[in-house]
Every structure is written in structure tokens, then in C-alpha cells.
Amino acid sequence: MRGWLQPHRIVLILIGLALVWLCVTQMRWDWLPKYAPMMAEGLWRTIWLLVLSSIFGMALAIPLGLAQAAGPWFLATPARIFCTVIRGTPLLLQIWLLYYGLGSLFPQFPWIRESDLWPILRQAWPYALLALTLSFAGYEGEVMRGAFRSVPRGQLEAARAMGMPRHLILWRIWLPQALRAVLPTLGGETVLQMKATPLVATITVVEIYAVASRVRQDTFIIYEPLLLLALAYLALAGLIVLAFRWFENRGPVRHRPG
């Protein structure tokens, strides 16, 4: 605890407390009870969108990175094209292409409209989750490519010389080291992913940002909902950073030759 309480942190905490006190006493919060349940629901939607899209995105990013780092050309080229297209176009555009593009094509086929999948396909969240997942996969695929490359070749060659099968090499030597190398980057990328989630509000997914703008539009109160929104995102970002730090500290310490 004492080590954590650095002078710069104490100052920041004091400034923060003063700001909170000012906000609570000087601003209008009478709208809060009415909208609190909606905000909680929105926050939960933001969280699960972030968690699921990060997990699914990462699951896609590993093969994407591997294909680019060591795959044959017929896997490497599509992977590289995918990453380039995703990273080269705005996420908002991707979301709209999926929702207003792909999503509007579906109802033209009666068999889709009558299928059991339609109640899901007509909703907005599957498109939001898909777009966020693909975006995360695109960025992390590129990161993973570098991470796979950064593992010293000598280790892989040694493992092969010992007669270790390829999938075991990947599972025990290559992937763990690549993931460890990429953890600090991944923390930052997850925070960025969190900041990308408000874009799904444009396709009627009511997450926390959409609730805040709803309050703004209903009551014409501007600063208070936006401040609360900033606070919610800050808290989420803090949690993400802490979680990744915990992961980083858990693994074995890497000894570098002095």
C-alpha cells in the first residue's frame, strides 16, 4: 500500500476528489434515478461486447498472425489482404456495411426470413459483435505476426531437432512466447477496442454511450451525462489495464542475458 501511494498519485487523487465534489454539488443529477437502470443495462452491454469481441477477435488473430509469419503463400496472402483491408478502412464504415449492407440483403430471401435464425439476424447486436470482432482480429493479426516472428528461430530449430511434433512446438514453445511478448501491446489495444464500442450506437445497439446521448436528448442536460460516461469509460479502462498487468506479472520472469 505504501509503495503504491506515490506523491504524484496523491496529488491526482486530491484533484480528482475536488472535481467529484464540485460535480456533485454544482451540477444537475436529478435525472439519474430515472435513467440509472438504463445506464446499468448499457454498461453491461458495452462490457460484454468488449469482452466477447476481444476474445473472438484474438482467437481469429492467432491463426491470422501465424499464417502471415510462417504460412504457405495461399494462407499468408488472404490473411495479409484481410488485415490490410480491415486496418485500412474506418470501423464505422465496416459496421454500416455489415448492418445496412449485409443485413438489408437478408430479408430479400424469403427462406432466411422464415428461418429460425431470423429473430437473431434482424437484431442489431450480431452485426455489432461481428464488426468489432473482425476489426480486433485485423489489428491483432498484424500484432501477432510480429510476435511470432520475434521468437528466436534457434528455439524452434532446437525443438524440431529434438523431434518435437509441429503442433507441440506451436503449443509449448512458439505461442506462449509470442503471447507473452504481445501482452503489453494487447492491453493498450483492448483499451482502444473499448473506445471503439460507442460506434455501435449508430446501429441501434443501446450501450452506455447511446444511453448517455439519450439522456442528453431527452433532458437537454449536456455535461452531466457526458461526464458520467467519461467516468464509466475511465473505470473500464482502469480495470483492463489492471487485468493485463496481473497477467503480465503472473508468467515466469524472462531472464535476459546480461
Place this chain on the structure above:
Amino acid sequence: MKKNMTAALALTLGLMAGAASAQNVKVGIAAEAYPPFASQDASGAWVGWEVEMIGAICAAGGLTCEIVPVAWDGIIPALTAGQIDAIMASMSITEERMKTIDFSDKYYNTPTVVVGTKGMEMDATPEGLTGKIIGVQVSTVHQAYVEKYFAPVAAEVKTYQTQDEANQDLVAGRIDAIQADSIALDAFLATPEGQACCEVKGTVADDPSVLGLGVGVGLRKGEEELKAAFNKGIAGVLADGTYDKITAGYFASSIYGN
């Protein structure tokens, strides 16, 4: 002496007239297309019934007006912050809005209808919309109406930033019904997509406390002079036939209401 006074009076009057005509009133319209009231033609110029009416009312009220497109969801804050001086964006006069801004007399008032998917059993009553997914534009009187009467029985109420997006989702089958101004929806139903998918299901029961007292010019509170000028302009176009002349170019009958 008398001559002097007359001269002084003439000078004062002249100055006042000069001040009034030189005063550039920034009239905010919604930056989103809302045909046939306001939309952009191929060259990017704003056209439509309301755009013509702004010109006519300003001329009759002795004002020099300049049209400023503002995003709909920020149009009231833009007015209170002084970025614009008046709102003429099909904004209904409601008690909720009167808490923040002032309104001129109404310049049109049209019935509110529900449009739904063809062949689907429904009407514009809570019973008829039970279990349906309803789409509505955010922070409009229609949203307030839907929240009050239909939300308790509907499967879901989805809110959209623009009416166009709600229309699109109705075409795509993601929502079952939309509620809006009859004229805006007539324009939608006249398009090939609208004709193919949807039909008017009925006119909702009137509730002036929610649906308002018609559409007026939104003004900052306390600007009585500007309000008087707009009221004079509205009365003027109604009296000299300009109103009917402009209306005839867009609608089959008068939309002034009663």
C-alpha cells in the same frame, strides 16, 4: 423645432429599420434530410416546403435569414448556445421543450400515423401494436408518444438518429412498424421500397400534451422582438396566400391543421 424633431424621429426610425434589416437571423434546420420539408438537391442546395417557407416567413416578417444546417440531436443546445437564432426544422411545440426554449405560433400541424409491414395484422392502438417492434426517431414527439402509449405493450422500441434509418430498418424487416408525421411517411411510402413493403396502419389518437400544438419556430427565451417578427411573418404568409401557394407545390391539401 418641430422640423428637428421630425428629422430626429425619421433618423431613429431609419436606424431601427436599418438595424432590423441588417440583423442576420441564423435559422437552424436539421442537417438530416426530411423530405418533402427539407432535403438537399443534387447540387447540395437545401430545398423543400419548409425551406421555401423560411424564405417567405422571413420576408413577410422583415427579417434577413440565413439557413444553417445543424445536427438534429444538437439543435436545441445550438440555439441556447447562440450558434443559431431560430429553429425551423419541423419541431413540434411541446411543454417539455417550452421549459428550455420559446416558440412562435405554429406554422403547420399534421396528423401522426403508424406505418407497418404489409400483411401484418396491426393498427395504431396499444392493442394493435402489442408484441410488435416499433422504430421511432430519437427525441421527437413521436418517441415520447410511443414511450407513453406503446412501449408498455410493444416487444421493443428502437430509436434512430434519423427517420431515414428507421425507414430503412422497416424495409429490412428489422422492425415491424414506425410512427411519424403523416407527410414524412407519405413521402417514404411513395418510394419503390416503401410501396413494396409497407402501408399506413392508422392515425394515432391525439394527445396534445405529448404530440404538441403543431410545429413552430423555436427561439431562445426572452427574445420577444424576434418572436413577434416571426409571428408577423407567419400571419403574413397565411393572409396573403403565399402559404397556400407554397403548399400547393408539395401537398394535395393544406397542412396548416386546425
